[in-house]
Amino acid sequence: MSENMIAVCGLDCAGCPLLKAxxxxxxxxxxxxxxxxxxxxxxxxxxxxxxxxxxxxxLGCRGDRASHWSANCWILQCCVDDEGLASCxxxxxxxxxxxxxxxxxxxxxxxxxxxxxxxREGIA
Numbered sequence: 001m002s003e004n005m006i007a008v009c010g011l012d013c014a015g016c017p018l019l020k021a022x023x024x025x026x027x028x029x030x031x032x033x034x035x036x037x038x039x040x041x042x043x044x045x046x047x048x049x050x051x052x053x054x055x056x057x058x059l060g061c062r063g064d065r066a067s068h069w070s071a072n073c074w075i076l077q078c079c080v081d082d083e084g085l086a087s088c089x090x091x092x093x094x095x096x097x098x099x100x101x102x103x104x105x106x107x108x109x110x111x112x113x114x115x116x117x118x119x120r121e122g123i124a
Contacts, residue, residue: 005060006087006115006119007060007061007076007112008061008075008076008079008080008085008086008087008088009061009073009075009076009079009088009099009102009109009112009116010087010088010089010111010112010113010114010115010116010119011108011109011112012111012112012115013058013060013061016058017029017031017032018032018057018058018069019058019059019060021051021052021057022057022058022059022067024052026048026052029047029048029049029051029052030047030048032048032051033046033047033048033051036051057069058070061076061080062086074098075088075099075102079091087116087119088116089116089117089119089120090120094116094120095113095116095117099113100113
């Protein structure tokens with residue numbers, strides 16, 4: 001797994017449908033279509049083609065912030081903007097209470113925190 005494909009929060013971007021759709025993957029865009037419809041981001045009759053036509057959605061935390069899925073992500077802002085770090089695992093305050101609370105919200109976030117812990121052990 002390439003560290004460049006790991007978000008600052010520890011999420012693994014390599015398998016993310018948002019990233020894949022941003023790179024033109026029609027199958028990933030199809031996966032996103034149901035979710036986007038449920039959120040009201042696609043009109044009736046729209047689908048993967050419209051997702052692909054709208055351009056980049058996210059190229060990861062190390063990509064252009066203008067095309068980042070969540071450019072206002074509090075973790076991205078804290079880690080990169082405020083602390084000047086490449087990843088949360090580099091922070092002196094790792095794992096901060098806010099990050100631990102975030103990780104408790106779902107299994108993907110919990111796995112991300114564990115990934116960061118593993119990364120931290122590798123630099124200690």
